[in-house]
Amino acid sequence: MQIEEIKKRAKAAGLKVAAGKIKKLELIRQIQAAEGNFPCFGTSDGYCDQTGCCFAPDCLTKDY
Numbered sequence: 030m031q032i033e034e035i036k037k038r039a040k041a042a043g044l045k046v047a048a049g050k051i052k053k054l055e056l057i058r059q060i061q062a063a064e065g066n067f068p069c070f071g072t073s074d075g076y077c078d079q080t081g082c083c084f085a086p087d088c089l090t091k092d093y
Contacts, residue, residue, distance in 0.1 A: 039056060043063060044056075064083075065081070066081060073085075
């Protein structure tokens with residue numbers, strides 16, 4: 030997922046996004062928590078049971 034799409038999701042989740050102030054992984058984890066998922070992006074080790082998380086495909090393929 031591209032950073033612009035991530036920023037849009039952050040705003041939709043009610044998070045304030047300061048450009049350049051937060052790392053992509055941390056922003057994604059904050060979005061995950063705000064959306065009711067575990068803030069675990071990048072730690073999956075090939076398995077994820079968070080079926081409602083929109084970041085799971087990128088996380089599982091290590092495409093970040």
